[in-house]
Amino acid sequence: MWRHYQGLIRPYSTVEVLEVTETPLASGSRHVKAKEGAAILSLLRPGAFAVALDRKGREFTSEEISSFLAERKLHGMSHFQFILGGAVGLDESVLARSDLSWSLSTLTFPHQMARVIVLEQLYRALRIERGEPYHH
Secondary structure (H helix, E strand, O other): OHHHHHHHHOOOOOOOOOOOOOOOHHHOHHHHHHHHHHHHHHHOOOOOEEEEEEEEEEOOOHHHHHHHHHHHHHOOOOOEEEEOOEOOEOOHHHHHHOOEEEOOOOOOOOHHHHHHHHHHHHHHHHHHHOOOOOOO
């Protein structure tokens, strides 16, 4: 399903999905967070605006996230990285390195579903920014 939204975004922007290897939960949640966090940090692009998805983050309406991202672009931000955690969430080091912590909802979603929601909201934000209709 996420590939559908990746395709819809393609005329507006490039979307690359990177994944880190999941660490077995049996090794303990602290170990999982630390190991996955280090792998995520190694993938962060210098100069990119990093957005961590976190339930404690800032909530936006679709119009607000569109405006927020458009404002960043006006100030020279051309690369954005959206970071979704695995089963135990994101390590504090990743949250500290992020420029924004974004909450999709107070609900908890599987990371596969969160990926679809993030891509759908990015597509919606791009359409809103351009004053184009959105019908999905």
